[in-house]
Every structure is written in C-alpha cells, then in structure tokens.
Amino acid sequence: MFTLAIFIGIYSYGIFVLGLLQLLTKQNSIFLTIISLAILIFIKREDIVSKSKKISYKKILPKRIYSTKEFVLYVLLILLALVNLIGALGPELSFDALWYHLTLPKLYLLTHSVYHISGGLLYYSDMPKLGEMLYVGALALGNEIVAKVIHYSFVLLCCIVLYSFSRKFFTKVVSLIIVAIFYSNLVVDTESITAYIDLIRTFFEMLALWSFIEWTQTARWKHFFVSAIMIGLAITTKVLAIGSLLVFSLLIIYVYYNGSFKNKGNLFSVKNTSVKIIVSLLIFWFIALFIPLPWFIFSYSHTGNPVYPFFTKHYPIAPNHFNPLEFVITLWNLFMYSPDPISPLYLIFLPLIFITFTTFQKEIKLIVWYSVISLLLWYFTPQTGGGRFILPYLPVFSFVCGAIYSEILKKTGKEWGNVSLVLSAAVVFVFVISIGYRFIANSKYIPVLIGKESQSQFLSSHLNFSYGDFYDTDGYFISHIKSSDTVLLYGFHNLYYIDFPFIDSSWVRKGESFDYIATQKTHLPTRFKDWQLIYMNDTSMVQLYKPPKGECHRICHY
Numbered sequence: 001m002f003t004l005a006i007f008i009g010i011y012s013y014g015i016f017v018l019g020l021l022q023l024l025t026k027q028n029s030i031f032l033t034i035i036s037l038a039i040l041i042f043i044k045r046e047d048i049v050s051k052s053k054k055i056s057y058k059k060i061l062p063k064r065i066y067s068t069k070e071f072v073l074y075v076l077l078i079l080l081a082l083v084n085l086i087g088a089l090g091p092e093l094s095f096d097a098l099w100y101h102l103t104l105p106k107l108y109l110l111t112h113s114v115y116h117i118s119g120g121l122l123y124y125s126d127m128p129k130l131g132e133m134l135y136v137g138a139l140a141l142g143n144e145i146v147a148k149v150i151h152y153s154f155v156l157l158c159c160i161v162l163y164s165f166s167r168k169f170f171t172k173v174v175s176l177i178i179v180a181i182f183y184s185n186l187v188v189d190t191e192s193i194t195a196y197i198d199l200i201r202t203f204f205e206m207l208a209l210w211s212f213i214e215w216t217q218t219a220r221w222k223h224f225f226v227s228a229i230m231i232g233l234a235i236t237t238k239v240l241a242i243g244s245l246l247v248f249s250l251l252i253i254y255v256y257y258n259g260s261f262k263n264k265g266n267l268f269s270v271k272n273t274s275v276k277i278i279v280s281l282l283i284f285w286f287i288a289l290f291i292p293l294p295w296f297i298f299s300y301s302h303t304g305n306p307v308y309p310f311f312t313k314h315y316p317i318a319p320n321h322f323n324p325l326e327f328v329i330t331l332w333n334l335f336m337y338s339p340d341p342i343s344p345l346y347l348i349f350l351p352l353i354f355i356t357f358t359t360f361q362k363e364i365k366l367i368v369w370y371s372v373i374s375l376l377l378w379y380f381t382p383q384t385g386g387g388r389f390i391l392p393y394l395p396v397f398s399f400v401c402g403a404i405y406s407e408i409l410k411k412t413g414k415e416w417g418n419v420s421l422v423l424s425a426a427v428v429f430v431f432v433i434s435i436g437y438r439f440i441a442n443s444k445y446i447p448v449l450i451g452k453e454s455q456s457q458f459l460s461s462h463l464n465f466s467y468g469d470f471y472d473t474d475g476y477f478i479s480h481i482k483s484s485d486t487v488l489l490y491g492f493h494n495l496y497y498i499d500f501p502f503i504d505s506s507w508v509r510k511g512e513s514f515d516y517i518a519t520q521k522t523h524l525p526t527r528f529k530d531w532q533l534i535y536m537n538d539t540s541m542v543q544l545y546k547p548p549k550g551e552c553h554r555i556c557h558y
Contacts, residue, residue, distance in 0.1 A: 001161055002226055003044065005207050009233045009291070011036045012133035016294070019114025019136075026109060029140035069424070073176040076431050080183055081156065083439045087193030088152035090445030091455050092144040093462055094194040098469060098494035100124045101195050102144050105136040106496060116302035119506030121493065123309045126302055128295035130236040131197030144496070147195040154199040155192040158206060159183055162395045165210045169364065170406050178402035180427055182395050184434040187340035187387035193442065197237055202392040204234035205244055209370065209396065212248060213363050216255055228284045232291025239307055240389065243377045245288050250373055251366065252280050258362070315382070327379055334378075340387030342394070345430055349401040349423070356407040364403045371396050459497065465540050468493030470520060472500075473539050480535075481516070487544075488514040491522030513557050517545045 014032050018024045092098060100122055107122075108114050117125040131151075138147035159179050166175035182188065191198050208230035215223035231248060234241035256277050289296075296306035309315040335342050357368065374393040381389070408420045444462065447453035456473065463469035470492055472478055481487060481500040489495075489504045503512055517528055521541045524531060531545035547556055 001157070001164070002207060002211070002230075004040070004157075005204060005230060005233060007036070007040050007043075008134070009130065009229075009236065011137075012130040012236070013294070015133040015136050016114055016129075019108055019112075020298075022113040024108055024112045024114065024136065026140040029109070029137050033137045033141065067173065069173045070176060072428065073173070073180055076428070076435065077159070077176070077180065077183060080189070080431070080435050080438065083435055083442055084152065084155070084189055084192045086445050086449065087438070087442035088148045089145060089449055090148075090193070090442070091448065091459055092148060092195055092496070093459075093464075094196065095464075095467065095469075095494065097144070097147075097195040098496040101132060101197060102135060102139070102147060103494070103496045104129065105132050105139050105147075108136055109139055114298075116298075117507055119504070120314065121504060121506035123312075123314045126295075126299035126308045128236045128239055128292045130233065131200045131238075134200070135195060144195060148193065151195055151197070151199055152192045154203050155183070155188060157203050158199060158395060161203065161206045161210065162398065165206070165213075166399060166402060169361075170402060174402050174406045174409075177405060177424070177427055178398050180431050181343060181345050181401050182398035184345070184427075184431040185341070185343045185387075185391075185394055186434060186437065187338070187342055187391055188394065189434060189438045190340060190441075191388065191391065196388070198388050198391045201234050201237040201241055202395065204230045204237060205241065205392045206395050208234065208244070208248070209367070212251065213366070216363060216366065224280070224284070225287060228287035229291065231284075232288040234392070235288065236292040236295060239292070239310070240381060241392070243381050244374070244392070245285065247370060247373045247377055248284065249281055251370060252284065253277055254366065254369060256280070322379070327376075330379060331375065334387070334390065338387040340391075342387050342390070343430055343434075345401060345426060346397050348426055349404050352404045352408065352419075353400070356404050359407050359410075360403060364400075367396060367403075368400055371400050460539060463497075466521070469497075470494060470540060470542065471497045473537060476535055476537070476544075485515040486513065487516045487518050489518050489520075490525065491520040492518070493520075511557055515546070515556070519543050519545075 011032070014036065015024070015029065018028055018032065092102065104117075104122065104125055107117070115125075117123075134150055135147040138144075138150055159182070162182055163175050163179050166178045170178070188199075208227045211223045211227035211230060215221070215227060227248065231241065231245055234244060256273055299308045300306040302308075305311065335344070335347055353368070357365070360368065371393065374396065375390075378390050378393070405420065405423055408416060408423065445458075448455060448458040456471075456475070459471045460473040463471055465471075477487075477500045483501065485501060487500060487502045488508060489498075489502050492498075492504060495502075495504065502518075503514055508514075517524065517531060519542070524543075524545060528545065530548045532548060533543060534546050535544040536542070
C-alpha cells in the first residue's frame with residue numbers, strides 16, 4: 001500500500017508538470033497513465049505473482065473457512081460495496097465535484113495547462129490538487145464516471161488498510177467489526193459515490209498513522225520518514241491536512257517523553273531529549289511540507305498567498321475560542337446532526353473507554369490520544385465541511401471502538417457477555433440500516449445504468465438548477481453554438497456539464513471576444529440591455545442573448 005501511495009503522488013505530479021509545461025493534452029495524459037501503470041506493475045510483479053499462486057477455488061471457499069460472525073460481516077461489507085458501486089457508476093450530481101473537483105481538470109485539459117484562474121468562482125484553482133490531478137487522467141480516459149470510480153476505489157483501499165492495520169492488534173472478527181463501523185458511516189458512503197477528494201486524503205492519513213506506529217514499535221527511522229511522506233501527500237490532496245501535521249507533532253513529543261516506547265535516539269548522537277524532539281519535528285515538518293511545496297509556490301506566485309484562498313475573503317479563518325461546554329455541544333451536534341451523517345456507534349462505544357483504557361497496550365493508547373487531539377483540531381479548524389472534514393479521522397475512531405470491543409470480549413461474566421452481544425448487534429443493525437438507506441438513495445441511478453433512462457433525462461430530473469447546477473437539458477446549446485463561438489456566462493456556478501466554448505464573467509478580461517451572453521438566475525447586465533433574448537429554459541433557468549443586429553460585427557469585446 002505504501003508503494004501504491006507513493007506511486008499515486010508521483011503520478012499526480014507528472015500530470016502537474018505536464019500542465020505547467022502546457023503539454024496537458026488527452027493523448028499525453030493517457031500516455032503518462034499507461035506508462036505509470038506499467039511501471040507500477042513491473043515494480044510489484046513479484047508480489048502479484050506470489051499472491052496469484054496462493055489463490056485457488058478451494059482456498060477461497062473451503063467448507064469451513066469463516067465463523068458465523070466473519071461470514072455475516074463479509075456479506076454485509078460486500079453488499080454495501082455493491083450498493084455504493086451503483087451510485088459510483090451513475091452521473092455526477094454532487095455540488096463540489098461539479099463546482100471545481102471536476103471542472104478544474106476539464107478546463108486544464110481544454111487549455112492543455114494547469115493555470116491560475118482569477119475571479120471569485122474557481123478560487124480553489126491555486127490550492128494543492130493531488131486528487132484533481134488524478135481526475136485529469138480520468139477525464140482523458142473517459143468522463144466523470146471514471147473519476148467517480150477512482151474515488152470509490154479509495155474507500156475500498158481505506159477498508160483494506162484499516163483491516164490490515166487492525167490485524168496487527170486484533171482478531172479477524174474484531175478487525176472486520178472495525179471496518180464495518182467505518183464503512184457504515186453514511187458520510188463515507190456518500191463520499192464514495194462522488195468525485196470528491198476526502199477519501200484520497202483519508203487513505204494517506206491512515207498510512208501515515210500506520211507507519212508512525214511502526215516507528216514506535218521498531219525504532220526504524222524509515223517508518224518515521226514514510227509517515228511524514230504520507231502526511232505530505234495528504235496535504236497535497238487537501239491543504240486542511242496541515243492540521244494532521246500538528247497532531248503528529250504532539251504524538252512525537254508524547255513518544256519521546258513516554259518511557260514505555262523504544263529509545264528513538266539512534267539517529268542522533270545527542271542524548272538530550274528536548275534536542276531530539278526539536279530535530280525530529282524539524283525533519284518531519286520538512287518532509288511533510290516539501291511534498292506540497294510546488295503547489296505552495298504555484299499559489300504564491302499567482303496570489304501572494306501560499307495557501308490561497310485561506311485567510312482571504314473567500315475563506316477567512318478565525319480560530320474558535322475554546323469553551324469546554326461549547327466543545328461538547330459541538331461534538332454532539334457533529335455526531336448526531338451532521339448534514340453528512342456520522343455513525344451513532346461512536347457515541348455508543350464512547351462511555352466504555354473509561355473502563356477499558358487502562359488495559360490497552362501502549363500503541364493503542366497512543367491511537368486514543370491521536371483521536372482526542374484530532375477532535376480538538378477539528379474544533380479549531382473551519383467546520384464548514386461538517387462530517388466531511390472529520391472523515392479522515394473516522395478510521396481511527398473506528399479502530400478505538402474495535403479496541404474497546406476487544407477488551408470487552410476478554411472480560412468474563414454473563415453481564416460482559418451481554419454487553420459484547422449488544423455491541424455486536426448494534427454494529428450489524430447500523431450497517432444494515434446504512435445498506436438500506438444507501439440502496440434507496442442510489443436506486444435513482446438504476447434506470448440510467450440499465451438503459452431505461454438517458455443521461456440527459458436523468459440529469460434534467462436530478463440536478464439542482466436552483467442551486468447553481470447547469471445542463472443543456474434540451475440540447476439547444478449543442479445544436480446552435482458552434483465550436484467557433486464563445487458564450488459569456490453570468491450567474492453560472494457549477495460549470496462541469498457545459499460543453500460549448502465559454503468565458504465566465506468571474507474571470508473574463510478586458511478585450512476578450514464573445515458571440516453570445518447566457519445568464520442563469522440573474523439579470524442581464526445593464527451595459528447589454530439592448531441584446532436580444534433568443535432562448536430561455538425554465539428548467540435550467542438559463543437565458544441566451546445575442547447582440548443587436550448590426551452591432552459588434554457579430555463578435556463583441558468585453
């Protein structure tokens with residue numbers, strides 16, 4: 001998994017470099033994708049061959065390979081994966097994907113470059129975009145469905161990583177329960193059918209913690225460096241992951257001052273613990289920030305702000321003042337009333353941590369502290385993303401729930417047996433509810449997937465045009481706007497499904513030419529009051545205008 005993660009990072013920077021060199025054509029993107037996959041397969045060829053030799057029908061399905069609990073959990077996980085795949089294979093409807101996660105890659109391919117987009121609409125164009133670089137390759141190979149499947153694949157990777165990491169500490173059943181708790185989060189399921197980037201960040205953050213724990217167990221510095229690299233890739237995916245850099249910094253300090261961990265002084269000749277901490281932190285920060293540095297330079301060169309749009313009018317950041325009561329209320333609202341629902345299992349398991357914490361081994365205690373710090377961090381960072389912004393830490397919360405469950409199983413007595421039974425039933429119940437809820441939510445994609453409904457009909461029925469979406473519902477634009485024409489847009493927000501040449505009013509420059517003006521949910525600017533209305537669509541709320549006859553010689557200049 002670590003090799004795959006590093007490969008993904010290198011591939012994304014390959015796309016980025018092509019964009020900076022203005023060579024980002026579909027052909028070049030596809031060529032880079034094929035070459036990269038070939039290199040990855042070549043590097044991992046021995047693992048692929050060895051694992052393929054171990055696979056046989058009898059080994060996969062012997063008479064008694066699974067216990068009843070394992071079998072039930074496997075079936076539920078597979079069912080939920082299949083249900084979410086239905087949504088992943090359907091057309092994109094999610095707001096942020098149509099706003100910038102997919103629109104930016106589409107614009108990059110159209111212009112053959114990765115560039116700064118001015119104005120107040122696509123201000124995220126300057127942020128680190130590892131995930132969007134993957135979607136450039138996806139759009140070059142196909143369409144938004146490929147991008148959605150890529151993000152969907154990351155939830156499967158997260159589950160595999162979480163299971164593999166959990167198996168270092170727990171039994172198969174407990175490890176599967178941990179995965180089930182994570183995957184049953186509706187925010188995770190919702191994200192897995194979109195072309196967002198949060199699951200990509202989650203993948204890197206999980207590997208960062210795994211490698212960090214390996215460092216605490218073995219004192220081998222390569223794990224320390226790999227952990228920093230994974231955080232760097234997480235930041236390159238979503239700049240808010242800088243917060244996780246603070247989490248790991250506190251964990252480094254904790255490890256050095258906790259005598260139960262192995263001595264971490266092998267890299268240094270000094271014996272002073274404070275000096276070791278400072279040097280370790282500097283190394284970790286240098287590696288983690290060096291990886292997204294090209295994007296920070298890109299942003300600074302265009303905006304004067306390395307983390308634009310943070311600390312601007314588009315995304316002001318004002319740290320919260322810590323109030324214990326408000327903190328508890330905020331967490332309660334997060335886990336109970338988040339717009340992106342989070343599993344109630346965390347609140348069910350939480351009281352039991354006070355009974356089991358002292359029995360945890362030191363690495364699990366460290367992971368508990370990681371969870372606590374991440375919650376504090378979330379509180380002090382922008383909470384505009386709701387459940388999405390806490391998603392990268394949900395695997396760790398799930399792991400802690402599994403640790404609690406494992407300790408409950410070790411306790412004797414009928415009462416504790418009943419507690420473990422209730423917890424098992426709660427996990428299965430929540431998981432079944434998640435499957436049912438997601439099946440109902442994803443069932444709208446089935447008609448278009450089986451060919452009973454066209455994509456045009458589906459998008460016309462399900463896009464939220466009053467909230468900024470656009471689609472050429474009746475095909476007017478595709479049949480009347482020539483490839484040599486340009487349309488100036490006013491009031492449009494989510495531009496991904498625009499398939500005609502356009503300039504948006506947010507980044508149009510003086511002197512640029514255009515043939516038509518289209519408005520969505522807004523009035524035509526006064527300076528164009530003499531333009532003639534030639535088309536309107538009540539569904540998409542779009543109006544199209546052309547210049548008065550004889551004016552502008554057909555092409556007008558802004």
